[in-house]
Amino acid sequence: MANNPRLARLIDLVPFITSHQGVSIAELAKKFGVSANEIEKDLWLLYMCGLPGQTPLELMEFEFEDGFVTVRNAEELKVPRSLTQIELATLIIGLEILHERGSNAAKQLRDRLANMLRTEIRYEPSNSEKYTPEISSAIAANRLLLISYAGKERQIIPFEIYSEKNESYLRAYCKQAKAHRTFKISKIDTLEVLDKQELAPNVVPSDSVTHTTRIKVHRDSRLVKEMLGGLEEVHFFTKEWLFGAVAALGGAVELLDQGLRAEFLERIRGSEELYS
Amino acid sequence: MASEKNERLVNLTIALLATKKFLTKAQIFKAVVGYEGSSEATDRMFERDKEELRSLGIEIEMKSIDPLFDDEIGYRILPERFRFNIGEVTGEELALMALASEAWKESALADVALSTSVRLQSLGINADFSELPLAPTISNVPGNITEILEAIDANKAIKFEYLNLNNEAEAKEVAPLGIYSQNARWYLFAMDLGKQEQRSYRLDRISSEIKRSAKNFIKPDFKLPSSHFPQCEVLMRVRRDHASEIIINSELIGEDADWITYKKSFISEQVAISEILKYSSDVVALQPITVVSGVTAALSRLRTLHG
Numbered sequence: 076m077a078n079n080p081r082l083a084r085l086i087d088l089v090p091f092i093t094s095h096q097g098v099s100i101a102e103l104a105k106k107f108g109v110s111a112n113e114i115e116k117d118l119w120l121l122y123m124c125g126l127p128g129q130t131p132l133e134l135m136e137f138e139f140e141d142g143f144v145t146v147r148n149a150e151e152l153k154v155p156r157s158l159t160q161i162e163l164a165t166l167i168i169g170l171e172i173l174h175e176r177g178s179n180a181a182k183q184l185r186d187r188l189a190n191m192l193r194t195e196i197r198y199e200p201s202n203s204e205k206y207t208p209e210i211s212s213a214i215a216a217n218r219l220l221l222i223s224y225a226g227k228e229r230q231i232i233p234f235e236i237y238s239e240k241n242e243s244y245l246r247a248y249c250k251q252a253k254a255h256r257t258f259k260i261s262k263i264d265t266l267e268v269l270d271k272q273e274l275a276p277n278v279v280p281s282d283s284v285t286h287t288t289r290i291k292v293h294r295d296s297r298l299v300k301e302m303l304g305g306l307e308e309v310h311f312f313t314k315e316w317l318f319g320a321v322a323a324l325g326g327a328v329e330l331l332d333q334g335l336r337a338e339f340l341e342r343i344r345g346s347e348e349l350y351s
Numbered sequence: 352m353a354s355e356k357n358e359r360l361v362n363l364t365i366a367l368l369a370t371k372k373f374l375t376k377a378q379i380f381k382a383v384v385g386y387e388g389s390s391e392a393t394d395r396m397f398e399r400d401k402e403e404l405r406s407l408g409i410e411i412e413m414k415s416i417d418p419l420f421d422d423e424i425g426y427r428i429l430p431e432r433f434r435f436n437i438g439e440v441t442g443e444e445l446a447l448m449a450l451a452s453e454a455w456k457e458s459a460l461a462d463v464a465l466s467t468s469v470r471l472q473s474l475g476i477n478a479d480f481s482e483l484p485l486a487p488t489i490s491n492v493p494g495n496i497t498e499i500l501e502a503i504d505a506n507k508a509i510k511f512e513y514l515n516l517n518n519e520a521e522a523k524e525v526a527p528l529g530i531y532s533q534n535a536r537w538y539l540f541a542m543d544l545g546k547q548e549q550r551s552y553r554l555d556r557i558s559s560e561i562k563r564s565a566k567n568f569i570k571p572d573f574k575l576p577s578s579h580f581p582q583c584e585v586l587m588r589v590r591r592d593h594a595s596e597i598i599i600n601s602e603l604i605g606e607d608a609d610w611i612t613y614k615k616s617f618i619s620e621q622v623a624i625s626e627i628l629k630y631s632s633d634v635v636a637l638q639p640i641t642v643v644s645g646v647t648a649a650l651s652r653l654r655t656l657h658g
């Protein structure tokens with residue numbers, strides 16, 4: 076954002092009011108994401124602005140006593156200012172995603188805007204970003220989802236999306252497994268919102284309790300931090316996840332809890348046997 | 352005072368937009384209320400004002416206006432450059448842009464999105480939202496992306512601390528060139544001014560604030576790294592109905608009662624080893640030999656460590 080958001084707002088208020096004559100102060104506050112009080116202060120400041128000379132003839136004419144705002148004599152500022160490079164970049168990326176979702180008009184517009192961009196930027200949407208809107212709308216409407224996940228088709232009743240360690244997950248009730256399941260959204264291959272509504276049976280989810288355990292880091296601290304979320308303690312939902320992550324780190328980190336160590340060792344020995 | 356400053360800036364913008372002729376500094380200081388104090392003070396004020404307007408995308412045009420002396424500079428803002436101008440916009444295109452900026456509203460660039468959206472609504476065109484795809488959402492954009500984009504746009508070098516392999520902060524001074532995302536992570540592509548080489552930095556590994564540096568640089572030729580990773584093709588056996596995540600995007604080669612053999616491309620040998628270790632009770636690496644020995648060596652380290 077610009078270093079001076081208020082200046083941006085002052086300049087942007089004029090064309091907005093010009094194109095929405097009679098707009099309420101409350102509506103302006105909502106649109107510009109500030110309080111009505113701020114908007115009123117802005118209007119008082121703008122009231123004093125205009126062409127050099129600053130006689131009533133040159134000033135912009137604002138009326139807003141009754142809470143509804145009109146402007147006249149604002150020739151210079153009545154059209155919105157051009158897009159900054161950063162604003163262009165965000166629009167281009169947004170349009171790229173819309174194009175991926177099948178809009179050809181978005182592609183043409185994207186190319187037009189890209190010609191105006193001096194900054195190098197490239198964006199690769201992840202599956203989680205692609206599917207999140209559909210999933211959210213399905214949750215809101217209590218709709219069933221048909222997903223293809225890990226090579227299997229499943230009908231699921233979605234509950235909530237949450238993010239952890241830079242991954243987005245979907246909590247849902249899986250009708251095939253007849254149990255609560257958590258899906259990594261980035262691993263969903265295809266997704267379809269079904270025209271069916273259903274409520275999940277009242278089953279306690281198995282993975283809703285967090286556990287904490289202590290670890291010792293031997294090397295690759297940055298990777299450990301990124302994968303486990305901590306360098307001394309790890310919070311986890313399932314042992315399956317913890318053991319998988321500790322194994323994947325290949326010896327960079329050691330479990331300290333005696334019970335977990337024994338169980339993990341058992342598992343590693345089993346894995347080694349597969350190679351003998 | 353801040354409000355006086357903003358009043359001066361709004362008036363300056365209007366004055367420079369309204370003038371057809373270039374205005375000299377003396378004319379500007381006389382016409383726009385608020386330029387007070389010594390001539391050095393007003394000069395400094397004016398320089399800062401120009402910079403503030405620039406950060407809003409408002410470019411002040413400068414030209415030498417005295418035929419005999421070039422130190423007399425004139426200033427104005429071209430209305431054509433000031434205006435939101437991306438050519439003819441249809442109602443459908445306006446709606447698309449509204450959705451495109453909506454995508455950022457949960458992200459670190461929410462402010463940018465809001466400002467764009469307000470201006471799109473000021474164009475006096477009715478957005479046509481029929482037949483549009485669902486609004487996308489862009490998540491996990493790091494908060495420091497704004498400073499980086501601004502530095503790239505302004506051609507300024509930056510300084511920050513970056514976590515090395517041991518999770519220790521290291522000071523870096525770089526010339527930012529571009530930004531890209533890959534596998535849901537954002538990267539800064541930049542020229543390391545110490546080592547004089549082009550490198551990528553993961554934005555979530557930048558552990559300090561981003562500061563502008565005083566160093567100058569000439570923008571080198573560069574290409575953003577391509578999104579095609581070197582590939583590592585692995586043959587593996589997977590226990591039937593287990594490790595369902597690892598078999599995504601893999602090719603079935605053969606099967607027996609308990610095990611299925613797959614071929615899968617990983618982005619690197621290291622990633623392959625790490626993924627197979629994650630499911631080591633149910634996945635056995637068969638080829639290449641480097642991956643097999645990588646996995647068995649790690650298993651033996653893990654056993655010693657926990658034994």
